[in-house]
Amino acid sequence: MTSNSADRPRWLSDGEQRTWQAYLQATMLLEDHLDRQLQRDAGMPHIYYALLVQLSQAPRRRLRMTVLAQNAKITRSRLSHAVAALEKKGWVRREDCPSDKRGQNAVLTDAGYEMLRQTAPGHVEAVRSALFDRLTPEQVAQLGEICAAVAEGLQPEGADLPWLR
Amino acid sequence: MTSNSADRPRWLSDGEQRTWQAYLQATMLLEDHLDRQLQRDAGMPHIYYALLVQLSQAPRRRLRMTVLAQNAKITRSRLSHAVAALEKKGWVRREDCPSDKRGQNAVLTDAGYEMLRQTAPGHVEAVRSALFDRLTPEQVAQLGEICAAVAEGLQPEGADLPWLR
DNA sequence: CTGATGTACTTGAACTCTCAAGTTCATTAC
DNA sequence: GTAATGAACTTGAGAGTTCAAGTACATCAG
Numbered sequence: 001m002t003s004n005s006a007d008r009p010r011w012l013s014d015g016e017q018r019t020w021q022a023y024l025q026a027t028m029l030l031e032d033h034l035d036r037q038l039q040r041d042a043g044m045p046h047i048y049y050a051l052l053v054q055l056s057q058a059p060r061r062r063l064r065m066t067v068l069a070q071n072a073k074i075t076r077s078r079l080s081h082a083v084a085a086l087e088k089k090g091w092v093r094r095e096d097c098p099s100d101k102r103g104q105n106a107v108l109t110d111a112g113y114e115m116l117r118q119t120a121p122g123h124v125e126a127v128r129s130a131l132f133d134r135l136t137p138e139q140v141a142q143l144g145e146i147c148a149a150v151a152e153g154l155q156p157e158g159a160d161l162p163w164l165r
Numbered sequence: 166m167t168s169n170s171a172d173r174p175r176w177l178s179d180g181e182q183r184t185w186q187a188y189l190q191a192t193m194l195l196e197d198h199l200d201r202q203l204q205r206d207a208g209m210p211h212i213y214y215a216l217l218v219q220l221s222q223a224p225r226r227r228l229r230m231t232v233l234a235q236n237a238k239i240t241r242s243r244l245s246h247a248v249a250a251l252e253k254k255g256w257v258r259r260e261d262c263p264s265d266k267r268g269q270n271a272v273l274t275d276a277g278y279e280m281l282r283q284t285a286p287g288h289v290e291a292v293r294s295a296l297f298d299r300l301t302p303e304q305v306a307q308l309g310e311i312c313a314a315v316a317e318g319l320q321p322e323g324a325d326l327p328w329l330r
Numbered sequence: 331c332t333g334a335t336g337t338a339c340t341t342g343a344a345c346t347c348t349c350a351a352g353t354t355c356a357t358t359a360c
Numbered sequence: 361g362t363a364a365t366g367a368a369c370t371t372g373a374g375a376g377t378t379c380a381a382g383t384a385c386a387t388c389a390g
Binding site: 012015016022023026028031033072127131139142143144145148151152153154155 | 174176180183185187189191193194196197215237238239285290297300305307308312315317319320
């Protein structure tokens with residue numbers, strides 16, 4: 001891999017540049033939109049909400065911190081702070097991991113589950129109206145493929161993510 | 166627009182859910198990746214870099230604050246803080262707008278321009294290898310369409326962006 | 331020209347994220 | 361066992377973001 005940029009740079013073509021610009025704007029706008037929606041309706045940023053969703057889908061509504069961090073694609077440090085904040089709000093509680101004394105499980109509380117139940121409809125509606133309603137079924141499929149390809153490339157594999165150094 | 170979510174929620178289908186999950190992961194990973202790359206190589210977060218790029222492409226390397234905020238899809242407040250930081254680093258300088266005494270222009274300094282010149286190759290390379298190299302030309306075109314559609318939907322028009330209330 | 335309203339931008343505080351330690355327990359090698 | 365290394369998580373400080381004011385100028389109605 002010629003990663004060293006001492007070589008002549010491979011500038012973006014006009015089309016690529018337009019795509020890149022559109023990508024930056026769309027992702028920025030969408031993230032902002034959902035952040036506001038959730039801050040307003042659930043009192044937390046989007047990423048925190050996503051953590052609760054992950055927990056709600058996990059076996060006993062609990063997940064090891066590291067696993068949750070990996071699923072959500074955030075650092076352990078960020079997760080620690082996030083869970084601390086969510087604990088303060090009462091949506092999550094920590095419990096010691098029985099099998100590994102270093103480990104912690106993040107557990108979705110009943111209050112957290114209830115909160116999700118009440119805000120989920122509004123949130124899917126927001127996602128739908130901002131994203132899926134604006135795309136054809138083919139585009140949705142294309143977007144899935146594209147994102148999967150990109151995610152795969154940035155994933156732990158040929159990786160340098162913080163927790164894999 | 167039936168925006169009220171009192172109606173039966175239109176949950177995401179399995180396919181949509183997979184796409185949404187892939188989207189969240191890909192955008193998160195990519196943003197993190199570029200943030201780290203630029204923090205390392207240019208000493209600033211991605212969004213700050215994007216601001217400098219916008220300035221570098223503007224007529225006299227200067228832009229009204231509001232226009233810059235709109236182009237970059239961020240709030241004026243965020244831009245104020247960002248420009249303050251960039252000013253401290255010497256990449257940007259503020260100047261009063263001649264025609265409107267309330268207005269400010271953000272101006273890319275020579276040092277800022279030089280810094281861009283030196284780091285741009287590494288940055289495009291990062292964008293290329295993380296995104297464009299992983300997609301077929303068709304997928305790049307598709308992504309462009311998709312993002313344009315999404316951005317258009319979230320844009321000032323039927324809007325509720327902070328600066329348009 | 332005066333008051334009301336709106337626009338352009340800034341500010342401070344509360345919150346979140348990152349990065350570099352630090353702590354505690356697990357594992358592995360003697 | 362014990363020392364060295366590694367893994368799981370936390371912490372604190374600095375940087376960045378948001379939200380709600382606040383200041384200053386512009387514009388519009390009368």
